């Protein structure tokens with residue numbers, strides 16, 4: 001019975017989480033997992049992103065989001081960096097402005113209070 005209740009609670013939680021996030025992408029690196037999500041679909045211009053890091057060691061880390069698009073024909077390399085703000089429970093909030101549509105490379109730079117820094121690489125299609 002307890003187990004059933006647990007499963008039911010987990011299902012409820014995951015449903016409400018899915019409803020809250022219009023966008024979600026999981027990325028792995030350095031032995032940890034980060035989930036990038038947004039309440040709204042990603043778009044050119046301003047986006048408010050959440051980066052969730054469940055690993056306890058990184059719950060109060062310094063997290064920076066670096067996004068860049070390599071040089072394209074007739075267009076220089078574009079890059080922006082945003083220091084994410086810890087909002088609790090291993091979740092960090094970062095505002096990112098994508099200046100054009102296309103594929104953006106994303107580096108999640110994680111600096112824990114102690115221990116090695118981690119870089120997680122992924123990409124986002126805008």
Ligand SMILES: [Cu+2]
Nearest residue numbers: 069072075100
């Ligand atoms: Cu471009």
